Amino acid sequence: MEALKGTGVALVTPFNEDFSIDFSGLLKLLEHTAKGVDYYVVQGTTGESATTTAKEKAAILSFVKQNNKAKLPIVYGIGGNDTQSVLDAIKSADLEGVSAILSVSPYYNKPSQEGIYQHFKIIADTSPVPVILYNVPGRTQSNIAANTTLRLAEHKNIVAIKEASGDLTQCMAISKDAPAGFLLISGDDLLTTPMMAIGAVGVISVLANAFPEVFNKLTKSALSNDFKASAQAAFEMIEINPLMYAESNPVGVKQVLEILGVCKNYVRMPLLSASDELKTKIKSLL
Template sequence: MQHKFFGTGVALVTPFDAEENVDFNGLKKLLAHTAEGVDYFVVQGTTGESVTTTKQEKADILKFVKENNPKNLPIVYGIGGNNTAEVLKTISETDLSGVDAILSVSPYYNKPSQEGIFQHYQQIADKSPVPVVLYNVPGRTASNISPQTTLRLAQHPNIIGTKEASGSIDQALEIARKKPEDFLLISGDDMLTIPLMALGASGVISVMANSFPVIFKKMVKAALDNDYNTARKFAHQLHDINPLMYVESNPVGVKEALRVLN
């Protein structure tokens, strides 16, 4: 299972039309475009505007991706929140056939203790019919999953990895050096991907891969091959545009990049 998530995952944006309905024609184009480079799709993560899409939109988007997956790439689906009971209910009510794992964000707003985070994920992992990837993004959740909590959770047989977006190299190093061999450390920050891979990360779940899937694929593959001279050259190509992705809140920047490229 874990080998499916080596390389480049793309946190797919959700295209909308002028009437604020999901633009499925646009989504189909995006799937074809990103499939030219990425290794797996992440559907309805933060970049997909999961906190504001409706339950029906989420179901329709997931169904559409399953049916319009041009290279039959693995699918990771975002199911998370700060209400543990509601997350468990959503898992039980979601058609996860054809889904390879769920990505579950650490509880936001509540600012839970480390034990609270641990218990939240334990329940999710116990109930989920597919493997679970943790998602640590303190800049959005207002709390951090400590390396110690991540390593505790890594012992659960249904928790296969973490998307680490804390921005802390020290934290990533602590996870990398103590994690089980088959537990995935996945970069959640595009421009920290190469440093994290040098420490032992398996790849990235990327925002910019929506716009530049082939460059990201080449960069990550080079790093996986321990060819950091080549990986660095691709990273340098992306360096100047990366800050523009976040002048406004994600995914505004990457959607504008896609519009320009279209």
């Protein structure tokens, strides 16, 4: 899975004022991010997958496939807290041309580690393409423990984990004992350089929507063992990064993209577009 090394961008879903999908904005986003990213992640959390319909998800994926001028690999988000619904979504999705699916750990239910293991095992057994685990305890309220990740890593169809726990010790444990070929991917933009120093191969990034070239430098430098250059690139993002989450993701990055002229800042409820205070802070930094 060499395609998953470097920078993956968790694409936002641009909306029109009436909250329909803004495909012209999505086209601009694909062209903008192609300046520096290595692969696209479609319908992850940053793509507001919680509030797009199954029909919209399929349309977005199809559009990205058809307008992928840079011929970048595509990762598609299929996850949830109802295992059977995830399996049904996998079976009904058009995964031709998709390199892997990204599947979030079950949220709200708060399953045991064995429950998490069995959930992902049956997903991996079912999926016709490789599976990337997604651990984001801040959203799911449960953590995929390192030993659970390592058990799952033995499955031939589970190839990577996007780790957004913020726990570097846990990431070290995964990196230390992962089988050959299993990839550790950062899920925290600003932790990417230290994570790559302990064995991660890149990032699935929010800020790469707006600053693809910065993340290209950050990940490529680290992959070349130039961690000083990688850190310098990360330092460019240190002030703006917290603003991306001040009113929940992707509110902040959509505001940046509007200022850059890529797409509008509309988000679907219950999220709200950036407040005047947040807009002012972002404009000031940019």
